[in-house]
Every structure is written in structure tokens, then in C-alpha cells.
Amino acid sequence: MPELERLAAHHAPAVLRFERENREYFARWIPDRGDDYFADFAARHAGLLVEQARGTCRFHVLTDDDGAVLGRFNLVDVADGSAELGYRVAERAAGRGLARHGVRRVCELAREEYGLRRLVADAALANPASLAVLRRTGFVPAGEVDLGGQPGRRHVLELGSHPYEEGGQRIP
Template sequence: MPQLQRLDVHHAPALLRFERENRAYFARTVPDRGDDYFREFTARHAALLAEQATGRCQFHVLVDDDDTVLGRFNLVDVADGSAELGYRVAERATGRGVAQDGVRQVCELARDEYGLRRLVASAALANPASLAVLRRTGFVPAGEVLLSDQPGLRHVRDLTAPV
């Protein structure tokens, strides 16, 4: 059964493999990270861990029984009881409820472990699966946004309210 884990140094090889294997898939709905991301992955991973140590961000990976990364679930800009949620799931894991389960788990962590009361998440209109995940996990539309020049919807979830 997949397990949500806080990002750690030992996740680097599996996370890089996840990003490489799913690069084309992710690029269909979000801007491509570019070649520099992959060339500089080790330094970028270390920088994420350093940022996480400050408490401004909380990064997570959803790991399968064989230590394969199935998804990333990140809380960024943590401040004043609020954070922004971002996530991506491997193409091979889509359609199985993996994104929905991961979002639910990170919402529980945000509330119970990090003391957050509110999460914000945005998804492109061209990504109906992500919009559906947000709705099914208690996020409420809160307005239109531009995501890399593409129309999207911003959502908010009150972590103190029952879902």
C-alpha cells in the first residue's frame, strides 16, 4: 500500500526517476521543468531539503511498496496557518485514486502535524482530473487564476471544517 513520506535525502534517486519517466506526461498539463532541472537535480534536491528544514515548505512523496515514487504532494509558502498545495502523480498510477488518497493524507498532515488551518490549490482548466481530485477532497473553488498563461481555478480548503 502506498505510503506518504516526508521528503528526505534518500528519496533523491527514486524521485529523479519519477520525474524523468513522467516528464512528457506532466508536460501535457503543466509547464515542462526544462533540461536544467534534470542536470541540476542533486543540488535542487538539497535546496528543497534545506528549505523544508526552515519550515516554510513541507515536501512529501507517495512511495509504493517497492520504493517507487508514485507522486509528490507539497505544501509551500507555509505561513500564518496556511499553505499552498501542489501535487503530481505518475502516469501509471492515474485512475486508481492515488492522487485523491495522497491529497487527503497531506491535508491530514497539514492539520494534525503542521498545525495548518487552510490550504490553497490551483489547477488548470485543461486538467479536469486534478480539478475533480480537489473537489472530491473538500476544496472549494475560489476564483479564476492564470497558471503559466493557461486559465485555471483556485481552490481553498478549510482544514478545521469536516469534509
């Protein structure tokens, strides 16, 4: 199974490649990052590492055996025991359960290592796969949101004894 790692400086080339290769794919569901994102990538990556060192964000990459990035799983706006979860998985890795694996793993880290009690995540209504990942990992719908002009649904996960339990049973 691919490995979820904390974002580090050495991930920069692989993350940039991941973002470039999947730019059009991601733009189907979320607003495009724009050309400036790619032009200023080195500075942006360094900035993420500074935010992570401050503890305001926790960034993660899901990598394969060769170090290629298959997905990104981020906890942003970490404060008062909660954070917002964002994630994206490469088109070539979609449909293999990697998003669910990464979300579960980052939820475990949020509870066990980062001391968080609540996560919030948004997904576009036009992205049924992402909505299913949130549902299968224990997130509960909590209202509608606007995602850059696209309708979306907000989800909340209260991190209890295990981040993906229902009625004391682990969700597969």
C-alpha cells in the same frame, strides 16, 4: 496502499526517475520544468531539504512497496497558518485514486502535525482529473488563475475538524 512519506535525502534517485519518466505527461497540464531542473537535480533536491528543515515548505512522496515514487504532494509557502498545495501523480498510477489518497493524507498532516488552517491549490482547467481530486477532497473553487499561459482554477480548503467533510459527513 502506497505510503506517504516526508521527503528525505534517500528519495533523490527515485524522485529524479519519477520526474524523468513523467516529464511529457506532466507538461500536458503544467509548464515543463526545463532541462536545467534535471541537470541540477542533486542541488535542487538538497535545497528542498533545507527549505523543509526551515519549515517554509513540507515535501512528501507517495511510494510503492519497492520505494518507487508514485506521486509528490507538497505544501509550499507555509506561513501564517496557510500553505499552497501542489501535487503530481505518475502516469502509470493515474486513475487509481492515489491523487485523492495523497491529497487527503497531506491535508490531515497539514492540520494535525503542521498546525495549518488553510490550504490553497490551483489546477488547470484542461485537467479535469485534478479538478475532481480537489473537489472530492473538500476544496472549494475560489477564482480563475493563469498557470503559465493556461487557464486554471484556484481552490481553497479551510481545515476544520476534518479536511474532507461536507455537512459533517466524510466525503468518500
